[in-house]
Amino acid sequence: MSSFSFLSSLQSTASPPNCRFHMSTSSSGFGRPSFDSFDTICRRRRRAWEPAKASVGVEPRPTVSVGPAETGPVDCGGKLAAWTSVRQERWEGKLVVEGDVPLWLNGTYLRNGPGLWHIDDYNFRHLFDGYATVVRVYFEQGRVMASHRQVESEAYKAAMKKRRLCYREFSEVPKPASFLEYVGEVASLFSGASLTDNSNTGVVRLGDGRVLCLTETIKGSIQIDPDTLETLGKFVYEDNLGGLIHSAHPIVTESEFLTLLPDLVRPGYLVVTMASGTNERRVMGRVNCRGGPAPGWVHSFAVTERYVVVPEMPLRYCVHNLLRAEPTPLYKFEWHPESGSYMHVMSRATGKIVASVEVPPYVTFHFINAYEEVDEDGRITGIVADCCEHNADTSILELLRLQNLRSFADHDALPDARVGRFRIPLDGRPRGELHAALDPEEHGRGMDMCSINPVYLGKKYRYAYACGAKRPCNFPNTLTKIDLVERKAKNWYEDGAVPSEPFFVARPGATEEDDGVVISIVSDKNGEGYALVLDGVTFEEIARAKFPYGLPYGLHGCWVPNK
Numbered sequence: 001m002s003s004f005s006f007l008s009s010l011q012s013t014a015s016p017p018n019c020r021f022h023m024s025t026s027s028s029g030f031g032r033p034s035f036d037s038f039d040t041i042c043r044r045r046r047r048a049w050e051p052a053k054a055s056v057g058v059e060p061r062p063t064v065s066v067g068p069a070e071t072g073p074v075d076c077g078g079k080l081a082a083w084t085s086v087r088q089e090r091w092e093g094k095l096v097v098e099g100d101v102p103l104w105l106n107g108t109y110l111r112n113g114p115g116l117w118h119i120d121d122y123n124f125r126h127l128f129d130g131y132a133t134v135v136r137v138y139f140e141q142g143r144v145m146a147s148h149r150q151v152e153s154e155a156y157k158a159a160m161k162k163r164r165l166c167y168r169e170f171s172e173v174p175k176p177a178s179f180l181e182y183v184g185e186v187a188s189l190f191s192g193a194s195l196t197d198n199s200n201t202g203v204v205r206l207g208d209g210r211v212l213c214l215t216e217t218i219k220g221s222i223q224i225d226p227d228t229l230e231t232l233g234k235f236v237y238e239d240n241l242g243g244l245i246h247s248a249h250p251i252v253t254e255s256e257f258l259t260l261l262p263d264l265v266r267p268g269y270l271v272v273t274m275a276s277g278t279n280e281r282r283v284m285g286r287v288n289c290r291g292g293p294a295p296g297w298v299h300s301f302a303v304t305e306r307y308v309v310v311p312e313m314p315l316r317y318c319v320h321n322l323l324r325a326e327p328t329p330l331y332k333f334e335w336h337p338e339s340g341s342y343m344h345v346m347s348r349a350t351g352k353i354v355a356s357v358e359v360p361p362y363v364t365f366h367f368i369n370a371y372e373e374v375d376e377d378g379r380i381t382g383i384v385a386d387c388c389e390h391n392a393d394t395s396i397l398e399l400l401r402l403q404n405l406r407s408f409a410d411h412d413a414l415p416d417a418r419v420g421r422f423r424i425p426l427d428g429r430p431r432g433e434l435h436a437a438l439d440p441e442e443h444g445r446g447m448d449m450c451s452i453n454p455v456y457l458g459k460k461y462r463y464a465y466a467c468g469a470k471r472p473c474n475f476p477n478t479l480t481k482i483d484l485v486e487r488k489a490k491n492w493y494e495d496g497a498v499p500s501e502p503f504f505v506a507r508p509g510a511t512e513e514d515d516g517v518v519i520s521i522v523s524d525k526n527g528e529g530y531a532l533v534l535d536g537v538t539f540e541e542i543a544r545a546k547f548p549y550g551l552p553y554g555l556h557g558c559w560v561p562n563k
């Protein structure tokens with residue numbers, strides 16, 4: 001089968017124009033009742049979250065309880081909730097606080113992730129397939145309010161209405177019900193119309209205050225209200241750059257939204273930037289891939305003050321796999337060690353490539369940060385770029401199948417990972433280096449889901465926060481504060497718990513890099529869930545705010561300061 005048309009639509013060029021349509025702002029239409037009303041769930045579990053002595057919170061009450069699709073085989077009786085679907089479409093209420101939330105912590109933490117992994121009795125395969133669930137934790141004067149809500153993407157709405165998968169997710173492909181539908185599905189493949197807009201990867205606050213849920217498909221950029229979590233509609237890129245996919249992790253600052261558009265036809269990446277307050281991306285420059293047959297997967301990338309660091313890893317997109325109905329071991333990707341691994345550096349001022357070096361093979365989802373190295377005369381000699389690196393082993397993708405996450409809890413099944421530190425010379429030398437920035441034993445050889453103090457984006461920095469491992473485990477199960485100068489880590493761990501990405505919030509007026517708190521949402525071994533607040537310096541718990549129910553695992557978050 002010729003894949004030319006599909007390829008063309010995956011090409012990031014000035015044509016064809018983006019598909020533009022707006023999502024309805026209606027929040028109704030999710031008619032099916034859930035198994036239990038949320039009241040029932042709360043009554044059944046009340047003992048488990050009754051306020052502890054030191055609590056200052058108010059008992060949570062389900063203030064909204066709309067009925068979504070049925071919510072599947074969820075065991076309420078004391079099991080980790082991380083890998084089970086969210087029980088209902090939305091909830092909001094007060095959380096019970098143990099400990100003292102700093103009074104300066106005023107604002108909203110939002111976290112997005114794939115929280116619904118089945119439609120009726122059809123269970124999805126992979127962690128990344130789930131329909132997006134946004135969780136909101138609002139801090140005010142030591143009190144904590146929370147809510148969660150499903151993002152109303154076209155993919156989610158269609159699944160709820162038709163009670164079956166309707167769009168291509170990370171690993172799931174809709175099964176046509178009839179020959180006519182099959183013909184339609186083949187046709188829509190070529191236009192990209194069958195790709196999901198399920199924005200389940202992250203949530204970002206643009207400099208102008210708009211909040212977007214994102215995934216790797218461009219059509220999966222969806223604006224939400226950070227207070228109500230209501231889906232406001234599709235975010236429409238008002239330019240003619242085309243393309244279907246982008247990096248799931250743009251670099252977002254007060255002034256811009258910077259991202260990469262992989263080009264699958266002429267393997268490469270467009271580096272594009274969108275000024276705050278606009279919807280129009282403009283091309284900063286282009287990176288041509290040095291290996292093939294397709295660009296490397298770019299889930300994320302890095303920037304320094306003057307440069308964009310574009311990775312080209314040997315885990316590459318595969319057009320053939322994109323078109324297949326059945327998943328392959330590496331899903332939409334292929335491992336091409338023979339094609340080489342590279343790091344490219346583009347000047348932000350000119351869009352020109354100032355370095356392109358070969359590096360040892362690597363596998364990463366997440367870059368942590370990057371900065372410029374200078375000599376005594378202040379000349380820039382090279383770039384340091386850090387990432388969560390999986391020892392050039394793609395098996396992490398397989399581990400993230402839900403079946404594995406659910407069944408290997410007692411096995412030491414988590415492959416080793418490290419803080420991979422690239423050194424990229426800017427003096428024309430053809431090779432860069434890749435080494436562990438600290439002994440991976442410091443964080444149990446688990447390493448992913450990282451964040452930094454955003455003030456240090458692109459600058460020389462000392463601290464990174466991430467999930468590490470206390471083995472045996474089948475998934476990162478600690479929160480770890482990495483000191484890149486001392487090459488040491490401080491670890492937080494609770495038996496049987498799965499914490500999500502630690503998110504750093506600086507104390508207003510802070511001058512030290514780690515002066516602030518680290519927030520993470522934890523699923524505990526009893527099936528409960530809480531928002532954890534750690535002291536940024538000591539990395540010790542200062543408060544936890546308990547949800548009245550266990551939450552599914554989530555991926556990435558952002559902070560929305562109070563207006």
Ligand SMILES: CC(=O)/C=C/C=C(C)/C=C/C1=C(C)CCCC1(C)C
Nearest residue numbers: 128168169170196201215216245332
């Ligand atoms: C949740 C996460 O981290 C990654 C999600 C990735 C997704 C949803 C990727 C989706 C894709 C398709 C549906 C087809 C095109 C390729 C690709 C971008 C992998």
Ligand SMILES: CC(/C=C/C=O)=C\C=C\C=O
Nearest residue numbers: 201365396447448476555
């Ligand atoms: C959750 C994860 C990896 C965990 C293993 O170390 C990766 C998530 C990637 C997408 O955001």
Ligand SMILES: [Fe+2]
Nearest residue numbers: 248299365556
């Ligand atoms: Fe990610």
